[in-house]
Amino acid sequence: MRDQGLGSWTVRRRRMSPTKAALVQAERTVSYAELDTLATRAAYGLRYRGVGRGDRVAYLGLNSIELVVAMLGAAKLGAVFVPLNTRLAPPETAYILTDSEPALLCWTTGFERVAESPEVAATGVPRLLVADQVGGLGLTELLSDDEMPLDEPVGHDDLFMIQYTSGTTGRPKGVQLTHGNIVWNCYNLLVDVDVCSDEVALVTAPLFHTAALNQVLFPILLKGGTSLVEARFDPARAIELIEKHGVTLLFGVTSMYLAIAQAPGWAAADLRTVRSALGGGAPLPQALLEIFAARGLPIIQGYGLTEASPGVTSLRPPDARRKLGSAGTPCFFTDMRIVGSDLAEVAVGEAGEVIVQGPHVTPGYWRNQEATRDAFVEDGWLRTGDLATLDEEGYVRIVDRVKDMYISGGENIYPAEVESVIYTHPAVAECAVVGVPDEHWGEVGQAVVVLRAQHTITETDLLGHLDGKLARYKIPKYVMFVPELPHNASGKVVKHRVRKMVAR
Secondary structure: OOOOOHHHHHHHHHHHOOOOEEEEEOOEEEEHHHHHHHHHHHHHHHHHOOOOOOOEEEEEOOOOHHHHHHHHHHHHHOOEEEEOOOOOOHHHHHHHHHHHOOOEEEEEOOOHHHHOOHHHHOOOOOEEEEEOOOOOOOOOOOOOOOOOOOOOOOOOOOEEEEEEOOOOOOOOOEEEEEHHHHHHHHHHHHHHOOOOOOOEEEEOOOOOOHHHHHHHHHHHHHHOOEEEEOOOOOHHHHHHHHHHHOOOEEEEOHHHHHHHHHOOOOOOOOOOOOOEEEEOOOOOOHHHHHHHHHOOOOEEEEEEOHHHOOEEEEOOHHHOOOOOOOOEEEOOOOEEEEEOOOOOEOOOOOOEEEEEEOOOOOOOEOOOHHHHHHHEEHHHEEEEEEEEEEOOOOOEEEEEEOOOOEEEOOEEEOHHHHHHHHOOOOOEEEEEEEEEEEOOOEEEEEEEEEEOOOOOOOHHHHHHHHEOOEOHHHOOOEEEEOOOOOEOOOOOEOHHHHHHHHHO
8 A cells, every 4th residue: 555644544444354343422333444434435525625635624523433534534635634622712723723724624513603703714714514513423514425445645754633732831832743653652552551452442532632542542443442432521421431331441631530530420330341541641649549549440650742642651550559650661662861951861869851752753843943943952852841750760750840840949849749749638629739929938839729529628727738748848828729720621720820810
């Protein structure tokens, strides 16, 4: 085949396991043979609308079979898929469309407010309503009747996707990911996690972010397993699906695993089929890891970022209990260093910035030479902006984002460390710690806390709980109780919005 890219995977899977269920959503099941046919018809549909090699195809919609079909159809043409964050406001979506200049915006019902907004209309991007989000396979406006196999010359260096960063610190940047980036990321994951052809994976994190797509959907597709695609994450529904379908693989971020552990059905849930629970997005609190470990389900912590497709490190199952809370060691095809501001490697136990190199690392940001130049140092090493330490055995512990660290009385404070201890209080459902100005110390900590239902606690009680568990200078000076924290669509707490809450 001339097509060595991800669009060819449906063909390769079809000839190996044509009748096997590839995707399941609600009551609909799509086999690998059907998936290849649908993706081919989508490719022709895109071609007849003027989409060709290198053209961008934007997609606005929740997790669905339709999204996967449109994405693989674009890949078969050598086009570039641009999945849009469904939680963005019209001006934010318009910014991404202006930046990526897609040849077509495919969108689904439920997103009229954005897709038909004046801001999006002003971009001039052609729009196509492709699917009814209520159920059943839509795409009637996109699918062609043509089913002749396509074999475009697509290589590993060709661009497959532009994934826009969460924008937690400002305007989102378009991370370019090649076909090869994602292939190598899949190899890394399959070396670390014993993904089998009988895998049943629950895909509830949004597919417009890199973790659910590249750590779950594509590795499962490569191995010939089945992906249960859920439009949105619901903790009670997740437990129900685990039991109903015998789910073997999970992925979640902190807020998702917290919600599952707090769901009414958690105590009685039958989790015996789950072989792997993958965690990422941000360091998981020690208390949460222990809750799952107590159920015989250690969460396989990993560290990554969109720019690395995303996997960088993994804590493998044999070390899950011994190194609980660590992010593990670098993946097989990954090189990583922890360095100071002079780019020299730091000593054991000392915090420094993570820099990464490997075939899964992005070639740069879309049409942003300045950001690309700033992100890379000597010989193609990517600066991640994340702080970490190494222990004597070479295991990584992610400390925090460089930008989230604050300095109090000359001491570096890493909010993630403080948050991990706050989570040990039984009344705390979720928390975030930020630095706030202080005349005497420069900055001090402000904890913003969401309490569990039916729980009450005072600021004095919570700070007293931290006394003796953290050095005095690390204990926040203030506590604010709120009904909820701001999250982005991948479930991460958005720290700059927390700072705005505090400032108000």
